[in-house]
Every structure is written in structure tokens, then in C-alpha cells.
Amino acid sequence: MPIPFLPLSVHVLERGWLSANSILFFDDDDTASVVDTGYVLHAAQTVALVRLAMGSRKLTRIVNTHLHSDHCGGNAALQAAAGGAACCTITVPVGELQAVNAWDEDALSFRATGQHAAGFSAADSIAAGDTLCLGGLRWRVYAAPGHDPHALILFQPEARVLISGDALWEHGFGVIFPEMVGEAGFGATRETLQVIEALEPACVIPGHGAPFVDVAASLVRARSRLRAFEDDPKRHARHGLRVLLKFQLLQQQSIDREALQAWFEAADLVTRTARCFWPGCKVRTVFSETLDGLVLAGAARLDAGLVCNAETA
Template sequence: MSPEPSRPALPSWLTWWERPFPDANALLLPGRQPALIDTGFVGHADETAAWAHAHAGTVGLVVNTHWHSDHVGGNGLLQARGAAIAAGTPEADAITRRGPGCCAAEYLDQPVAPYTVDLALDDGQVLRLGDSDWEVVRTPGHTPGHLALWQPEQRLLVVGDALSVYDVGWVNLALDGPDAATTALTSIKRMADLAPRVILPSHGPVPADPAAAFAAALRRAQRLVDDPAGAVWYGARRIFAFALMIRDGIPADEVEPYLHARAWLTDAARLLNVPPAVVATDLVTDMLRSGSVVLRDGRLHAAADHTPVAPEALRLPYPRAWPATEPR
């Protein structure tokens, strides 16, 4: 048998932090213009800031691959310490307007500390991050403003949640429309065409074989296109598992009331054309059967490795209660 391929070598001028859920991985680029790509979950913002300070001294710019809670949780703290925040259009514009749907925080019931966006990023824009130039590549699908970052000299590609070694990003057919899965597939094809030497995903390890990782991602994304109901269930499983992670589980007798109160579950039921109560019951049953959730000490827990979150981190206001911003 041939040996398993090893992870491609990373340049010495970047620092990579592979983090367990509920945090996204972080990429730090020290240098003359120190930058951090994604800031993890708000419950671990102090840890994120301390890590960045230890490795770079300061952070002048934060770039978010997209606005979900596991990617923007340290934004507010780092911005208060002097960092500017950059995000892809249209998410940057929505944050500036303080729209109630910002970060899908209320929809997903995931806390996000208030922040503002200083720089809206467009496709093809070049950013100096650390001491190297990176190109913004718009990759909508997982969210409308999702972006990748491409460093052509070293052929490094930050892919956000578009793909990892074990899955592709879930798509929200309710909020983003029935073509969201096709949009995500197109974005993965666009990234694959860059033929990167290194893929830097937001979750899980750096893939040892980028071409194989893209081939698997394209197959998975095509399945979401071909099976819209399967895409709805896939998203529901991911959202619910994350809810369990950040809450240290949910008491078993409170799980279904919790699910019945969620807008995302109501939307899933509508798309599946079944009652919400059926979706809630089937979701829990399916995830227990698959082992992705476990019942322990009277609470339902996510089985995937994750880092505990202090309960007070969940008490932040939703974006509709964030302070207003001045028009840019």
C-alpha cells in the first residue's frame, strides 16, 4: 500500500490555527499589515485575541469569509482594540444597515457581539495581508456574501465553509432561494479551477490532496443540487448540532419545545411539506440513530468534538438590538 499523502507545507510567514467547533479555524498573517482571517465564536473571543496578540502583536485588519457566528465572534473585541473589519458584499452592506437578518444570528439562535464593517470586499479585489497580496474570490452558496481568498504566488486558497475534508457547507434554500445549492456548486467549481497547492478550510484539517478534496466536494455539492429535500435535512442537522454544542447540550424534555420555536425548523417543514412537529421528531430520531447526537445524563449532546462555551456568552442581543451605525 502507498503511504497516505502528507499535508502540503505551509509558508513560514503565516500562522494557522485548526480549532474545534464551535470555532472556525483562524489564519493569521503577521507582518507590516497584520491581518486575521475569521475570529471564531464569541464565547472564545478573549482566547482568539490573546492568540493573535501572541503571534502578531497586533491585528490591523480582520477579514471574514462570511458572517456566521463561528467566524465573526471575535470581531467586536478586536475592533475595540483597533482592528478594521472587512467582509464581502452584500453581507457588509447588511451589517452597516443593521438589518435584523444580520449574521443569521436570530434565525439560527446563535449569539454574535455587535461590530461594524469598515471595508466591503468585491470579487477580484486585492488585499495586502501581512506581507503578501491576496485576491478576493466571491464564492456565494453557503451564504450570499461568502468569499475565498487566493494567494497566487504560493497557490494558497482560503475556502471558508465551502468545503472541508469531510463535507461541504450547508445551504439555506429557505432564505437564499432554491438555486442556493447550484450557486454553491458553481463556487466550488470556480475554486477548483484555480488548482491550489494548499486548501485552508474553516473546519477540520488542511487536506493532504487538494485535487481529491475538490473532487469529493464537487460530488457532495452535486448531491445537494440533485436532492433539495436532502439539502434541507443536511442544513437542519448542522444547525441543530451547533445549537447543542454552544449550550452544553439541551435537556431531553426541552429539545422539542426548543426546536418548535426555531424559524429555521419552521422553514424546513415548509420546504419538506410536512408539519414542524414531524420534522422535529424525525430530526432528533435520525441524529440519535446516526450517533451524531447522544443522550447523556438526561441531556442531548452533539457527539462531534467541541470546546465548551460559558453560558453568559449566549446572552448577547440579536442584531436588531445592536447600536445603529452611521452611513458609510
């Protein structure tokens, strides 16, 4: 169904938290492009949803705002379904081009976060300052570091529509991953929010959640959240660990507590975060506290030896 404020050639496939939204563009009667493709576990569903929305059009281009597993996990399956790399190209942020084409899982985030993606190659890249033609419209590309140093956002100046990835949601933004290991990220996040405000979008299509139009209110919330994290970086680290653990629960739905702990203790980003913010603590203690936090928030529940996913109201 068309969403007010969005050009008719732009279609949002709203997903959940495990899979980011996909944004589909009808380039003309015959072809379509898509921005972001969800998590690998949902790849078949993504292919089906894109096919249904496209009708008889052919998918000729896949573009990623950034290469987190929940944004590029359907790239390989969608490209294969479209007839392979000769029919459908993949475009990634310039900062990730080399790592993708070497499929360097250490440089990409999948190994460190203990998440998965199906391998793919990119035909080209986009960078801040570029213009991209999608859905018959010209989209300007802006850098959006903070959540991810290589992340990009896309802005359509006539319709004033912003595709924000995880740089701005209606209620917050993605975990500022560099800060979890003591590297700078808060300042970049602040600057990215500034860039978004200066664009004055009439409508934001976020990476997660429905498109929204009260952008000023979302910026107030984002800045207040950022300030709280800057005041207490440990709080942000704790939040980041909960997000990573919740992502596992969303995948598994229910998992043996010991298996979940083993995953936690093996994920490089988790152990680095624990060493950075809880240097005197065993990782298993950090795991227990992280899990307790999720249970208290209603995002997980314990059932005998199992940890089960739970949906907060």
C-alpha cells in the first residue's frame, strides 16, 4: 500500500528486528532495485516478498546502506533468484568494498558479532557525495558514521525522503558499535544526527520500524539517548550486549542456557566489550547480568534450562 509522503515508485517492505526493512524501487515497467535485504535466516522470505511486490519486473540492482548481517543477509539469495550477477548487481558502501570482495569475515562484522551472512560479491560501491538513481528519482548519498563507521544514508531532495538505515529510527538508533570496545563513536553519531536535521526530511524510512514523519521529535529522542550514553558509556556497552544477546534469541527463539552462554563467550565483540568495561569480571558473570537485564525488561524468559525469546509489549 502506498505510504503518504512517499513517491509512488518507492515501496517499503517493513520487517522486524532480525531482518531490516527492504525498500523496493520500481525503476520502470520492467525493472526494480532494492535497498537492504534482511537477515540470512529470512532470505527465502525476502525473495518471496520482493517477488510479490515486483510483479513481472526484474530485479537489476541491490544496494546496501551498510553491511550488518540484518541488512545484507538476503543479497546472495536475491541475486541468485534474479538470475545471477550478470542480471542483478550489488552496490555497497565504498569503505566495505574490498572486505566484501575478499569476503574477509574479520574485517566485516559477522564473525565478531557471532552472526551470519551468505557470501556475495559487489560490482561497485557508493560514497558520500554520489548520486544514485532509484525508482526514477535521484538520491544523494551522505556519510552516516556512528552506529557503523562505513554506513551511508540516502536522501531524495524533491520528495524530502530519507533512507536512514540504523542512523535514526523513530525511537532511537542502532548500537554505536565502536564505543563497545572503547573506540570513538558518540561524536560521529552526534554529527550524523546534525546532518539529518540539516536535510529537513519530510519522511524517514528507517532500517527498522515503520516510516515516520515527525522527524523533529525523533531527533530530540535520539539526542537525549545519545547524551545519556555519553554520560555513562558503560550503560551503552550494557545496552549493546543486550541487543546482541536478543538478536541470538530472535534467531533461535528458544535455546539451552549453556549453549547461549557458549555463544556469548565465543563472540569476539562480546569478549572485547567485557574486557573493556568489566575488566575484573569473568565473561560468564557479564553473560548472567546481560541475560538478567533482558528477563527484567520482558525481552526473554527462562523455562527450566532454556532461555526463550519474549516480546515486550
